[in-house]
Amino acid sequence: WITVQPVEGPFVVNLGDHGHFLSNGRFKNADHQAVVNS
16 A cells, blocks of 8 residues: 545546446456545
């Protein structure tokens, strides 16, 4: 994992699980991790 700096204003969509489902498992979804500091 790498640390990234937040950028104000972008819209991010993670389609990993949806793409995996639509392709009947042909396309694998990547592992991802999000950490929120509050």
